[in-house]
Amino acid sequence: MADVVKALDEAGLKNPHVREYVQHWAEITGAERVEVVSAADDSRLIQEALDAGELEPAGEGLYYSRSYSKDTARSEERTIVATSNPDDQGVYNNWRPSSEMKPLLTERMRGASEGKTMYVVPYLMAPAGSPLEAYAAGVELTDTRTVVLHMIRMARVGVAHIDNLTDPNSFVRAVHVTGDLENLGQGTDDDERYFVTVADERTILHYGSSYGGNALLGKIAHGLRQAAYDGWASGKFLSEQFMLIGIEDKQTGKTYHIAGGFPSASGKTNLAMMQAPGKLGDRYKVTFYGDDIAWLWVDPNDGKLYGLNPEYGVFGVAKDTNEKTNPTALRSIDPGTKAIFTNVAWNENTHEVWWEGKTPEPPADVDGWRDWKGNLIAERGADDAGEPWAHPNSRFTTTLANVPNIAPDYESPIGVPIDGIIFGGRTRDREPLIRAIHDLAEGVYDGLTLGAEATFAAEGVEGTLRYDPMSMRPFMSYPEGPYAAHWLEIVGAAKDQPIFAHVNWFQRDPDDGHYLWPGYQENIRPLLWLMQLKNGEVTGRETAVGIIPNEDELDLDGVDISKEDLDKILSIDVERWQQEMAHRKEHLDAFTNLPDEIWAAHDRVANALDK
Numbered sequence: 001m002a003d004v005v006k007a008l009d010e011a012g013l014k015n016p017h018v019r020e021y022v023q024h025w026a027e028i029t030g031a032e033r034v035e036v037v038s039a040a041d042d043s044r045l046i047q048e049a050l051d052a053g054e055l056e057p058a059g060e061g062l063y064y065s066r067s068y069s070k071d072t073a074r075s076e077e078r079t080i081v082a083t084s085n086p087d088d089q090g091v092y093n094n095w096r097p098s099s100e101m102k103p104l105l106t107e108r109m110r111g112a113s114e115g116k117t118m119y120v121v122p123y124l125m126a127p128a129g130s131p132l133e134a135y136a137a138g139v140e141l142t143d144t145r146t147v148v149l150h151m152i153r154m155a156r157v158g159v160a161h162i163d164n165l166t167d168p169n170s171f172v173r174a175v176h177v178t179g180d181l182e183n184l185g186q187g188t189d190d191d192e193r194y195f196v197t198v199a200d201e202r203t204i205l206h207y208g209s210s211y212g213g214n215a216l217l218g219k220i221a222h223g224l225r226q227a228a229y230d231g232w233a234s235g236k237f238l239s240e241q242f243m244l245i246g247i248e249d250k251q252t253g254k255t256y257h258i259a260g261g262f263p264s265a266s267g268k269t270n271l272a273m274m275q276a277p278g279k280l281g282d283r284y285k286v287t288f289y290g291d292d293i294a295w296l297w298v299d300p301n302d303g304k305l306y307g308l309n310p311e312y313g314v315f316g317v318a319k320d321t322n323e324k325t326n327p328t329a330l331r332s333i334d335p336g337t338k339a340i341f342t343n344v345a346w347n348e349n350t351h352e353v354w355w356e357g358k359t360p361e362p363p364a365d366v367d368g369w370r371d372w373k374g375n376l377i378a379e380r381g382a383d384d385a386g387e388p389w390a391h392p393n394s395r396f397t398t399t400l401a402n403v404p405n406i407a408p409d410y411e412s413p414i415g416v417p418i419d420g421i422i423f424g425g426r427t428r429d430r431e432p433l434i435r436a437i438h439d440l441a442e443g444v445y446d447g448l449t450l451g452a453e454a455t456f457a458a459e460g461v462e463g464t465l466r467y468d469p470m471s472m473r474p475f476m477s478y479p480e481g482p483y484a485a486h487w488l489e490i491v492g493a494a495k496d497q498p499i500f501a502h503v504n505w506f507q508r509d510p511d512d513g514h515y516l517w518p519g520y521q522e523n524i525r526p527l528l529w530l531m532q533l534k535n536g537e538v539t540g541r542e543t544a545v546g547i548i549p550n551e552d553e554l555d556l557d558g559v560d561i562s563k564e565d566l567d568k569i570l571s572i573d574v575e576r577w578q579q580e581m582a583h584r585k586e587h588l589d590a591f592t593n594l595p596d597e598i599w600a601a602h603d604r605v606a607n608a609l610d611k
Helices: 004-011 016-029 039-051 098-109 147-153 218-234 266-271 328-331 438-450 480-492 520-534 562-567 576-589 596-610
Strands: 035-037 063-064 079-084 095-097 117-124 137-142 172-177 194-198 203-207 239-241 242-249 256-263 284-290 294-298 303-308 311-317 338-340 345-347 393-399 420-424 433-439 451-453 466-467 499-503 541-543 545-549
Touching: 004 035, 004 117, 016 098, 016 117, 016 137, 016 172, 039 063, 039 147, 079 098, 095 098, 098 172, 098 194, 117 147, 117 284, 137 147, 137 203, 137 218, 137 256, 147 218, 147 311, 147 393, 147 466, 172 218, 194 218, 203 218, 218 239, 218 294, 218 480, 239 480, 242 266, 242 294, 242 303, 242 520, 256 266, 266 284, 266 311, 266 562, 284 520, 338 466, 420 438, 420 520, 433 520, 438 480, 438 499, 438 596, 466 576, 499 520, 576 596
Parallel strands: 035 117, 063 338, 079 095, 079 194, 137 172, 172 203, 256 420, 420 499
Antiparallel strands: 117 137, 194 203, 239 294, 242 256, 242 284, 294 303, 311 393, 338 393, 433 499, 433 545, 451 466, 541 545
8 A cells, every 4th residue: 555644745745635535545546656746747757658658759849648449538428427416417417416426436446546656636727816716726636647647738737736725625636547448348338437526525536547538637527517516506607618719909909808619520629729811910810718618707896707718738639630720739739849649640660640631641651650549550451441540539738838829818817808709510501600699698598509410420310400508518517407597697797798609610502512611710700790790890780590790891801702602601591590499499498497588588589580
């Protein structure tokens, strides 16, 4: 057994509540050693991981890791929110009683770290001094060194963040035990994995993975799922799966801040990291705050709605990231950034990495290239010749400071004032390029009915949506009715209300399938129009579902788009919208205690369409 007291003393960790917590779980898991880590340990831990074969070099100051082949993504069906109150059960939060889940996880973890080191990772999921700092502190215990390295990139790590906390509930207790990955029955009836947030006890217990949000517990489990519950229970803030950007007008000196939610594969990271194209770049600069999580609250001192990114890094999807789609992302993982690649293809001779979409074709010379499973590409046979080189959910991890257009005030403790909140799904028809919404209830209603088109493999009736409220479907921690009410209360308290909008970069021509809008960097144009609408500089055109730009209000200088395509993306298909309203009603009917304001918003839109 580990000498826990000695390890904590040597690290200078004095907080008695943290010491008790570490001792408790060290005894349960049976860890052989205990080591307290900080960001200053990064270089040493990297070298240890290289020596142990847990990392491979991927260029100067770049690293490559590979996860177990059945451990490559979040598992929604095994992810659970547990509390002591059955009223906390919602449609999407997979609620279970904590009296059932805590003993189950404790037994799963008992003795599972024998022979291993338990790393103690004290962290903060917000800038120090933030008004929300009370909800940001946590201590993750993990038996996997690469998890520590990712946490150092994704959170502020060090004993100083937790040692002065006096309340025993002032930090999140996050326990990660990997388990025997090759014998967990992933995806079968005998699946032993569980990823549980005991939300009303601020405790996170994850067993059976070493990958991504299953293992980096400060990220989704704390920063999103636990924080959302904390924000609701305290009545103080929202935690959302939102990107957060600034758009600086160099001519006026004004910077607008926009937060937004997008379901998976709907362009959130590319939007967050976009650059202003062509001549627009002379006047406007897009600054990056975050691409995945935003905490929103109203400052009682000035009555403004503020937002901040609680994370310290980017855990980005590698697939289809290239010089056209996201050059900013590529600069953030340049040599010397200490970025970590996971489950991409890797060349054991040259230490290069590659993924589908990085270049139009994979490297022609396959010598030394291994796919994400570690198999040599050169040894593939006819049966697997066409298999992907990189896993579709392959990732890169880098710190915010490496993002070339990081906002100069990204570490501001209070965050930034929010001017606009946008939602965007992937919809081939019906949804125009942008439609703005001034009314708070209609904005929240629009977020609750956000979705992306179902694929055949998912739910799929073609043309219908897989609804993903506020893009929080996999991360909900309390019921949807109270969630909507909490949105109305928090945002409604702001003196200067943000403008809402729904965007869609993905309309297609029904005949040849081409995208009607070029997307990527051009997506700044409808956002500029939105801010002009908020300022009263343009009027747009009223429709039943929001305000759409007049063609002459959009700055389209340099945009390659036909008049026919432009007309299409700036119009409303009433018949398709009426069909959608029936689906929306069915979707919302599943939620109990939905505020009357949301139903009133639904009825207003439905009646306006009928007229």
